[in-house]
Amino acid sequence: MTGIRRLPAFVLALLMLVPMQAVQAREMVSIARPDVNLRTGPGTRHEVIWILGRGYPLEVLARKGQWLQVRDFESDEGWVHRSLTDRTPHVVVKAKVANIRSAPGTRSRIVGKASYGEVLRTLARRGDWIRIRSESGRVGWVARRLAWGW
Numbered sequence: 001m002t003g004i005r006r007l008p009a010f011v012l013a014l015l016m017l018v019p020m021q022a023v024q025a026r027e028m029v030s031i032a033r034p035d036v037n038l039r040t041g042p043g044t045r046h047e048v049i050w051i052l053g054r055g056y057p058l059e060v061l062a063r064k065g066q067w068l069q070v071r072d073f074e075s076d077e078g079w080v081h082r083s084l085t086d087r088t089p090h091v092v093v094k095a096k097v098a099n100i101r102s103a104p105g106t107r108s109r110i111v112g113k114a115s116y117g118e119v120l121r122t123l124a125r126r127g128d129w130i131r132i133r134s135e136s137g138r139v140g141w142v143a144r145r146l147a148w149g150w
Contacts, residue, residue, distance in 0.1 A: 026059050029070070030090045032086040036080060036084045036085075037052075042064040046079065056090070068081075068082050091130060092147065092149055094116070096115070096116050100112040100142055104128075104129030111140045119135070128145065
C-alpha cells in the first residue's frame with residue numbers, strides 16, 4: 001500500500017457519528033395562503049389532517065409531482081401542494097412563551113411576548129437570535145432556541 005494514506009480509525013469513527021442531515025441543509029417552505037389543507041397523501045382525495053395558516057413553516061421531506069411531504073415543529077407529517085407554499089422565512093414559537101426583545105440579548109428590554117404555536121415572520125438572524133415581525137406588526141428579537149423554522 002505504498003503511496004496510499006490511511007485515515008486513523010478514530011477519525012473514521014467520528015465521521016460516522018455525523019448524521020447525514022447535518023451535512024445536508026434542510027429545505028424549508030412556508031404556507032403562502034390564509035387556509036391551506038395538510039393532507040394524509042399527495043392529492044386532493046386524501047383526508048385533511050390540519051388546516052394551516054399563512055406563514056406556517058414546514059420542513060420538506062420528499063416530493064411527489066407537485067406535492068410536498070412536509071413535517072412541522074411538532075413532528076407532524078403530511079402533504080401540501082407546492083403552489084400553496086413559498087420560500088418566505090418564518091418561525092413558530094416552540095416554547096410556552098417567548099419574550100420579544102428590543103435587541104438581540106437577554107438584557108434587552110422586553111417589548112412583547114409570543115405564545116406557543118404563534119407564527120412569526122423572520123426578518124434577520126444574528127447569532128442565536130432571530131429578528132421577527134409578529135402578525136400584529138410588532139418587530140423585535142427572539143432567542144433562536146425558543147422557535148422552530150428558518
